[in-house]
Amino acid sequence: MGQHAHSHQEHTGQDLVAEAARALVTAGEQWTTMREAVFAELARHERPVSAYDIADNLSAARGKRVAPNSVYRILDVFVANNLALRVESANAYLANTHPGCAHDCIFLVCDECGEAAHVDDEDVSRAVRAIAAARSFKAERPVLEIRGLCKACT
CATH class of the missing domain: 3.30.1490.190 (Ferric-uptake regulator, C-terminal dimerisarion domain)
Structure with a gap:
């Protein structure tokens, strides 16, 4: 059997953000403007990115400081709801390009x-x-x- 060829769609760009919002709301969570900003920033990266990098980039874009602790809390919600994947050894995150699809x-x-x-x-x-x-x-x-x-x- 080996590698599994998924029949679901890989999402990118705004489509990925919209799909993540749909999946999070379906899971009973709120999709706030801050969660959207964190997810959009995460999804912009093809390599794993840290909460600190996300916080720094959002701070620069918004012109006001975004605390890394706030970003960590949001990322925890994303991981728990399968919107993001955590690379444990690097303490970094990747956007799940097929939100709502549960797999290891x-x-x-x-x-x-x-x-x-x-x-x-x-x-x-x-x-x-x-x-x-x-x-x-x-x-x-x-x-x-x-x-x-x-x-x-x-």
Whole structure:
């Protein structure tokens, strides 16, 4: 089986922001102007971005300081509702290009350039969940990170 070819649509630009808003409201959360600004800033980046970078960019764009703690709280809501993916080892985030589609996070993280490729592999996800279940552990949000060098950096 291996890598799973998703039948859902990958969203970009304003379409991605609109889809994220729809998914968050459907989940019973509010879509505020600040959440929209944070998500739009996150979605603008192709590589993982930190809450501090988002806060700095929003502060510059708005002409007033945006606290990183506020951005972290919003990102936590996004991760909990599958609008963003967290690259744990880098403490950085990526916008989920298919909000509302729940799957495990498998990242290939380049130690040289910082690129993080998100991979969906149903076989790996099933195996990880089976390992957890065999130990009476309920896996809520599996995240696997494989560190190394991307093709461009090798």
